[in-house]
Amino acid sequence: MQISTSALYSTAQIRQAERQAIERLGIPGRELMRRAGAALFGHIQQRWPEAGELTVFCGSGNNGGDGYEVARLAIEAGYRVTVFEMADPEQLPADALSAYRDFVQAGGCVSTFEADRSAITGIVVDALFGIGLSRPVAAGYLPAIAAINAAAGPVVAVDVPSGLQADTGCILGAAVAADLTVTFIGPKQGLYTGAAADCRGDVVCADLQIAELLGQMAPAGHLVIGTRLPKRQRKAHKGQFGHVLLIGGNHGYSGAIRLAAEAALRAGAGLVSVATRAAHSALVNIARPELMCRAAEQAGDLEQMLDKADVVVVGPGLGRDAWAQTMFDCAVAASKPCVVDADGLNLLALGNSKRDNWVLTPHPGEAARLLSCDTRQVGADRFAAVTALQQRYGGVALLKGAGTLIGDGLRTYVVAAGNPGMASGGMGDVLAGVIGGLIAQGFPLDQAALVGAQVHAAAADSLAAEYGERGLLAGDLPPRIRELLNR
Structure with a gap:
């Protein structure tokens, strides 16, 4: 890379x-x-x-x-x-x-x-x-x-x-x-x-x-200018590019897990599975049959899926009820490389977990909950906030917003790309899926987070330049992300 x-x-x-x-x-x-x-x-x-x-x-x-x-x-x-x-x-x-x-x-x-x-x-x-x-x-x-x-x-x-x-x-x-x-x-x-x-x-x-x-x-920091992935070998097969398991999609939020799952596919993951509510399991892959969807209503339903997964993405559309807590606890207990987003972060804020093999992707409000402060404090010094997140929870911290910051404990990276058109629902779900898809392909967590944030923002900028910022949808991004990752 x-x-x-x-x-x-x-x-x-x-x-x-x-x-x-x-x-x-x-x-x-x-x-x-x-x-x-x-x-x-x-x-x-x-x-x-x-x-x-x-x-x-x-x-x-x-x-x-x-x-x-x-x-x-x-x-x-x-x-x-x-x-x-x-x-x-x-x-x-x-x-x-x-x-x-x-x-x-x-x-x-x-x-x-x-x-x-x-x-x-x-x-x-x-x-x-x-x-x-x-x-x-x-x-x-x-x-x-x-x-x-x-x-x-x-x-x-x-x-x-x-x-x-x-x-x-x-x-x-x-x-x-x-x-x-x-x-x-x-x-x-x-x-x-x-x-x-x-x-x-x-x-x-x-x-x-x-x-x-x-x-x-x-x-003090590193501004990300561009990224380029290595060319794949002609003899490559899907097993070489990893298996992502995404957990989420509570009642009323099936769209979030669907967006994240397609993003993982477009980022190049070999296989993508979705564990979601039984009511959604037959619906999530209707327009994207490449997704493997299964009902997960209790902890036992996740065991086999977690065993097969190389990386877990937990949080998109997860909610905060008892089902969400069960799914979150199982995901964290599996000790697999993990991307924690959305309500996964809100549940994480209730405990004191710390790991080296996860990527946390909070927006400022979620970061404030994770750090037990308010959003004004996060905004007053974003560099200090991303450092504090990484020190408290380990792994890689990615603080979203204008000028996304990625901290791995050694360096802080800044992705200055992106535009106000990204201020719409589902954008974070797509980012989480892209990062999960990159980790599945064997990229280190810090590089996956950095490349994911950069290509996510660059895709939004490319689409905004073509069609304008207003009306930009999260679902517009995965095909353009695919284009950029293949350049």
Whole structure:
């Protein structure tokens, strides 16, 4: 299996690299700022070559210095430039103050932003806050952020969109919604998960010619770029690709187990069985006869099916009644590799099980129940949440949502693909089935989770590009997943 990833870094690592550049490599901080400004202006010119007007919002730190630097370059290139200062420039840190004075020497002048009177024209550059923001945006900055977001022109964020926490991807009260983010030194982990999806726009990284310093650090996370499965041998047979048993489909929820089961088939499992309520056992495979469906009303009904299975998927449409508890307990007691989803996770939250050979696939609400907290805490730091899930329950934890996170105890992966069309019933069932199907084929649990999340999201993106996001159904995904896995 080939998995392509890109390294992500924490703000602490970025600061460390910057310090090392100054102290070890002897690169002045002012030179790094010049490089940042040049990279930023270069990307603006590349993306909008016909532009000739710039409005820059400068804050009180080095991010503001980057703003003054790009404003100076724009003046020298003949742009019409307006700069709004949100803090006294004379109180800036030394390097940012130097950038401000160079801007003034180049013929620039600053204006004080007035929410109801200041005109915002051309490309808008957000240089209010950098990676250091750790508390809610102060009230005095809120009108500026609102004005940036209401501007007619495209918005470029300097390093990170102002108001976005660079480590967690959560919004600290309010945030700039950028069309382009030019981030410096290395990609920040918070740009790819949570609320960042609505703020970052396209992301490009300017390493400021000090990339080798980050190369000496273990990344804080890994952004999944793409995956590729190995080609099958011509002599292959179904026994080589595993047997998935899916358990679920309580009264009123037969569709969930049906979606998950077909997804396991489309992911390439050799055999797929379904254990469900007797009332559903003759119905689930009507439109998909390749599924082997059997009634399971009590623990004894599962014994033979569990013996034959290579991997178990428990939870889609399971419910939380006595039957669900019995089915869940049997699945966990079998000690087979397991994918736990939906109500399987809610039942898991009632106990204290921990295993190395399962994949847990909660959405934020289920994660909150598993961690005995609320969804706001999960959303406030998704990286911390997926780490806590893995540490408490073992195995591989997959935290769904915008910027899905996969943690295996050693590394954290981010799948930034996906779109709002996936906000419909059954999407998680399909994901659970795909992961189960990949595990059945012999892929390690972490790789199965990673590839499953990536191809699931990529299939949804492909369909949304073709037909639009609204009306995207979970049942639309399995055929497209098959296509992508075979590329």
